[in-house]
Amino acid sequence: MKETIEPERNIVLNANVNEDFDSPMALASARYAVKIDADERRVAHVKCVLTPKQDSGETLLLSMSEFGTENIHDGYERYLRDLTVTNADGKELPLVLLGKTRWAVKAGDKSPVTLNYKVLLNHDEREWPPGRDEAPYLQEDCIFCPGYALFVVGEVSDIELCVDVPDNWHVSTAWHRIGNEGHCFAIADQDDLMYAYMMLGAHSEKVARLSNRTNETEIVLAIGGSFKAAADEIQRAVESLLNAYSRVFDGTPKGKMLFVANPYGVTGETRGGVSGRSISTLMGPPLDETSKNFWVPLIAHEIFHIWLGTAIKFFDEQEYWFMEGFTDYYSRIISVRLGLLSETDFLKNLGRTCESYLDQVGKLSMRKAGESKMANSGLVYRGGHLVAA
Numbered sequence: 001m002k003e004t005i006e007p008e009r010n011i012v013l014n015a016n017v018n019e020d021f022d023s024p025m026a027l028a029s030a031r032y033a034v035k036i037d038a039d040e041r042r043v044a045h046v047k048c049v050l051t052p053k054q055d056s057g058e059t060l061l062l063s064m065s066e067f068g069t070e071n072i073h074d075g076y077e078r079y080l081r082d083l084t085v086t087n088a089d090g091k092e093l094p095l096v097l098l099g100k101t102r103w104a105v106k107a108g109d110k111s112p113v114t115l116n117y118k119v120l121l122n123h124d125e126r127e128w129p130p131g132r133d134e135a136p137y138l139q140e141d142c143i144f145c146p147g148y149a150l151f152v153v154g155e156v157s158d159i160e161l162c163v164d165v166p167d168n169w170h171v172s173t174a175w176h177r178i179g180n181e182g183h184c185f186a187i188a189d190q191d192d193l194m195y196a197y198m199m200l201g202a203h204s205e206k207v208a209r210l211s212n213r214t215n216e217t218e219i220v221l222a223i224g225g226s227f228k229a230a231a232d233e234i235q236r237a238v239e240s241l242l243n244a245y246s247r248v249f250d251g252t253p254k255g256k257m258l259f260v261a262n263p264y265g266v267t268g269e270t271r272g273g274v275s276g277r278s279i280s281t282l283m284g285p286p287l288d289e290t291s292k293n294f295w296v297p298l299i300a301h302e303i304f305h306i307w308l309g310t311a312i313k314f315f316d317e318q319e320y321w322f323m324e325g326f327t328d329y330y331s332r333i334i335s336v337r338l339g340l341l342s343e344t345d346f347l348k349n350l351g352r353t354c355e356s357y358l359d360q361v362g363k364l365s366m367r368k369a370g371e372s373k374m375a376n377s378g379l380v381y382r383g384g385h386l387v388a389a
Contacts, residue, residue: 025107026056027156032193034150035164036200041143042122048115050154058108060085061155062115064101065148065194068130075101076119076149083117083152103152119150132264133271133280139262142201142224146275148194159187165200172199172222174258174277197278199224199260204231208238208259210246217242217252219303224262230287234261237296240338241303241331248334249307257306261299263287270294272302274310279303293345300331300340320370325384350389357382 028051035045050060062085069075077100085093088111096104107113124137136145163171163183174196175185187193199222206221219238223231238259246252257277264270264282272281279302287295304327332349335341360369360378369376369383 023057025058025060025154026053027051027060027154028053029158030154030156030160030190032151032159032161033164034161036143038166038169041138042120044119044121044145044150046115046117046119046150046152048152049112050115050156051112052107052110054110056110058106060105060107060113061098062103062105062152063154064152066100067148067195068128068135069100070129073100077101079120079122079149080152081118081120083115086114086116088112115152117152121145123149131271131273131282132268133282134273134275139201139224139265141228142199142203142222142262144260144262144280145198145200146194146278147196147198148275151190151193153190153194155190157189159189159193161185161187161193163198163200169201170199170203170205170222172203172205172220172258172260173197174220174256176256192276195276195278197258197260197275197280199258204228206231206235208235208242210252211239211243216254217246217257219257219259222258222260224260226263226285227261227283227287233288234299237299237340238303240340241300241334244334244338245304245307248330249312253306253310259299259303261287270298272298274302274305277310279305293341296335296340297328297332297349300335301327304331318370319367320373320380321366321384321387323384324373324381325366325386326388328381329385329388353382353385357386 031049033047064076066075072078083095085095085105087093087107093105093107093113098104105113121136121138121143123135124132128135134146136149160178161184165171165183171183173185175187178184178186201224203222203224206223208219208221210217219242221231221235221238223234242252255277258279260280262282263285268282270283272279281298281302283295283298308327309323332341332346336343336346356378360376364376364379366379366383369379373380
């Protein structure tokens with residue numbers, strides 16, 4: 001199915017709606033079901049049963065994340081089709097559009113309500129401000145999908161999700177798997193649902209763990225395309241980094257994390273991003289021993305963010321020069337000590353880092369540059385790297 005571009009429209013609160021939005025309906029639980037067929041991989045069918053709490057209001061508030069849609073007036077709603085809400089009797093309830101990907105529903109009684117809708121996974125047909133690695137995309141053997149592009153949510157803490165895909169597909173995610181059959185998961189709350197990544201398909205799935213096995217930490221590796229041939233090598237590198245970083249920080253965040261590695265295709269650029277307990281990377285092939293100086297630094301950098309930037313947050317405002325710069329330096333120096341990166345490659349990068357920093361120094365402070373960190377990478381990443389060095 002192709003994306004239909006709708007004309008821009010003004011979105012205003014319906015003046016005829018008199019519900020008290022200060023006392024909205026509270027939700028006791030949410031049960032999601034997602035289905036993707038092998039012959040229609042660009043369409044996700046989503047169903048959600050929301051059970052209200054008995055002592056709450058009558059107006060159900062629904063929304064989607066606005067992450068990455070700053071330049072799209074209707075946000076992820078652009079890819080949403082046939083959204084309906086029905087009550088326990090099967091009667092369709094009217095939706096009131098409150099704003100960009102925000103709706104209200106007068107649910108009435110406290111019986112469960114059911115959402116049904118489809119999402120077109122055509123996001124890779126345009127550029128995205130955070131990068132292609134943080135928006136849905138399809139490759140020959142897999143589908144990458146962040147939760148914020150897929151789920152309409154209400155505020156709720158008890159969430160379960162079941163994913164229906166072909167039998168030979170993996171469903172790789174950081175969520176806690178439940179049940180002995182199929183792909184079902186328990187999810188902490190709506191933020192954990194929205195800001196996690198999924199990879200669905202016939203990709204390679206590995207698990208990286210600490211060598212002592214005493215910690216409950218594990219990283220699910222979802223590796224697609226031509227990178228599948230290097231899955232074992234990626235697993236060894238990630239486990240080496242995981243063990244080394246746990247010694248540096250005297251501990252490891254507990255729980256499951258997801259690391260996605262895919263080739264970026266014929267055209268593209270090396271990218272990496274972190275959302276909650278999920279990491280996404282797009283890299284240029286080949287991925288082997290001869291190209292370690294290209295792919296090891298990216299993997300090492302993003303794994304380091306499990307600590308600095310995710311588990312460790314101690315700033316009221318952005319300090320990207322510190323978070324990105326120190327991550328870049330320490331991930332590289334530790335990679336050298338592990339033998340994953342040569343001293344020669346480290347020193348060559350240090351020279352390029354100095355050149356990049358000197359090209360931008362004096363234009364902005366490193367902190368101010370963080371407000372547009374990719375455009376000012378010479379100050380943010382390289383400047384912070386040199387401060388750490």
